[in-house]
Amino acid sequence: MSQDLLQANAATPGDDLEDIALGEDYALTSEYVEMVVDAADRGDGMRLRDLLSALHPADVADLMGFLSQAHRSEVLPWVPPALLAETLPELDDGIREDILEEVTPGALAEALQELDSDDAAALVEDLDAERRREVLAAMPESERAVIESSLAYGEDTAGRLMQREVMAAPQFWTVGQTIDHMRAQGDDLPELFFDIYVVDPGFKPVGGVPVSHLLRARREVALSELMEPINEVAVDLDQEEVAYVFEKYHLISAPVVDQSGRLVGQITVDDIVNIIQEENQEDILALAGVSDAGRDAGVMDVVRSRFPWLAVNLGTALIASTVIALYRAEIEQLVALAVLMPIVASIGGNAGTQALAVAVRALSNRELNASNTLRVVSRELMVGLLNGVGVALLLGGATWLWFREPALSLTIGLAVIINLMAAALAGTLAPLLLDRMGRDPAVSSPVFVTWATDTIGFFSFLALAGLILL
Template sequence: MSRETDDLADVADAEEDLEDLALEDDYALNPEFVSDVADALDRGDAERLRELLAALHPADVADLMGFLAADARAELIPHLDPETLAEILSELDSEIREAVLEHVPSATLAKAIGEMESDDAADVVDDLEADKRAEVMAAIPESERAAIETSLAYQDETAGRLMQREVVAAPQFWTVGQAIDHFRRDADELPELFFDIYVVDPAYKPVGAVPVSLLLRHSRQTPLAQIMEPVTEITVDLDQEEVAYIFDKYHLISAPVVDVAGRLVGQITVDDIVGVLQEEGEEDILALAGVSDAGRDADVLGIVKSRLPWLLINTLTAALAVSVIGVFEGEIEKLATLAVLMPVVASLGGNAGTQTLTVAVRALASRELSAFNAARTVVREMVVGVANGAVLAVLTGVVIFGLFHDARLSAAFALSMVITLFVAGLAGALIPLALERMGRDPAVSSSVFVTFVTDFTGFFAFLGLAAIILM
């Protein structure tokens, strides 16, 4: 084996070692690798930095930027060529991307945007400050600039903003052979990734689609109109959450996007929908807790502003719930044990309500819960609440009797448990349904109201029953 061959083998082994070091078994970045990148940046070791970055997929470089400090990111950017930068910008979280864009020269950014699909390019341009946006747009070729401006004209989080304008279309009178020959001649004009050829009429309205896999199975003489399949059209103004629902329901890989006149203006592919599903899912999870996304670069003041309003509302509802205790102040003075046990009832009721609420919000989001089956769902959750309450009533009743040797106290606690969990099931199902009917997002405010109802019911049921049975 020659020395040159040995050197090439050593280089390959070194690259493989770096790839093994970069990622852990779950594909998360290895903290040691991140430290190596930070050290290379501190030393200004450009050669070592290039070696480390070469071992990463662009998505991993985007993840890496999230771990680095802002000044380290700024030092890293000059080591990225426009093509790599284009892929990384498409993967970055919006907050981190905005910070990164401040340090990318306008000329470099214009080249990077030229490497992107139109939907990703529009997202990046939208994140730019007005002055820099004007500089970058002026440096972009006119045809690409027009496509980006058209995308930006659509409202955020709609199909028009989500779609890519690069699309593969063919007239319905073409044959398979004509389509293949045309695509080969104009290969540079094709999208980087596509799954369907959309068959259009003379008005450029989609009348069907031919999957690439189906195209390759037929002879060149086969008319496209003979093998095309029906398409599910997406209108440009449709909310991205609705688009994701359609993709999930009909198991779509791609879908044509049409304007108000029904003309084909772009396409949405499943890789875009994966991001939407993740984004919408994260929003619902955060909304249930009454918080917004605290990204890796979020500042303390911003987090406080996003969370404090809901805590204030929760304080008011908690005060209302606790006010019921004042009504039974005399009973509590006579039997201090009531003060010890009443938070237990409210806590278990709150947990039960949260369980029902979470299931109801998920069912509403996935369209599994509607006016048609709402009554059945509410009744089911009420029965579940009574059943769980009965089981807990027996268990806690026995424990309380063993601790305090008071059968009447155990009975009051057990009955209040059944009542509270019944109301928790009812509130957990009804409140999100009511908010949905009123046009409100049930994920945002349901938890505050459910907590109020379960706390109020728990305190009132236990103290009220104790006053009747014990006093």
């Protein structure tokens, strides 16, 4: 099938290539990737250039992710320079670093000038000190200054995210004056803007006018009549907070102000979409105990991103095992205890993970604060109790069918109820406490929750067995 496609399309012009590049789900098709690999293997540069030129920068970046490092080096020289510049900000970090190393400082300096100041600064930041100096030296003074001042803001702050170009206007201007100004000053304006920021004589924003409102108004209307309240963003605000503000108030753009309240730049929602995606995916990975090694990471990078968590969990599992060791005599006497005890720990772990995911989600949506903590924690405890009773009935029944020993059913039932309540508490309180301490609740909670449910699971079951059964 992919072979047929290859032949059918070998002679088609660039326009049709676009149609087969993307599937119905707008993702790059594996057939297209194979066509590129095939052309690279044949060393067919003309074909590579056709295949690449048919793609949007985001799809070129995607393609690079699908290629092996060897194929990437083969393909890279055939990416037209302007397309390469636009592709760089779209690439995964690891792949971008590789590619940046293969480009000369001069070519890179040229590529950077095609980009918005925020994207250019982000790229320069990734370079090592030596290369950064070379690349900046190859840029014109003014562009270099813009990038350097962007890098002066803390990583992951609004200052880094913002573009310095904004469309600002004094409030006494009319719609007509504003449009005339825009026509005259076109080059100094941001490439895209969605709001005009109305400023006072001290250049502090006092309101905003969506461009679609400006376009609908008559030329003689004053901006002060059209303007609406706006949400300012402080230049040192963390990007996660910036994303929250955009999401909450459905913003398309926001003015960024410095400590004295002066307008210094704008942030637009297209940059925020990436951050929301990143922050959410960090939570998914953090809850699973893995840092993102990137799609192109080598085996050793991936090992490094996962081993620490496994080592920590090994520690907690060993602690839980010392609890079992305390009850060796009981297990020797009744080996059914060894058969059943992992079930108590396992169900507890699952219930703890459920409570934890719900709490982490609520915290990241700012749905949990001092005013409802008590209500949420007591609800979780009730849920733990009720689920515990439900699981206890099922598990007690299964145990009876298996071992025909009612006291064993009672023991495991009680242990499950205790462990599911413990899981509810641990899964809710661990992220709450970490958040209160200013730490990321997704990062360290899972290890604590697993440790608690393992230890309490083994202990409650074996200790109760000692009391009830033996």
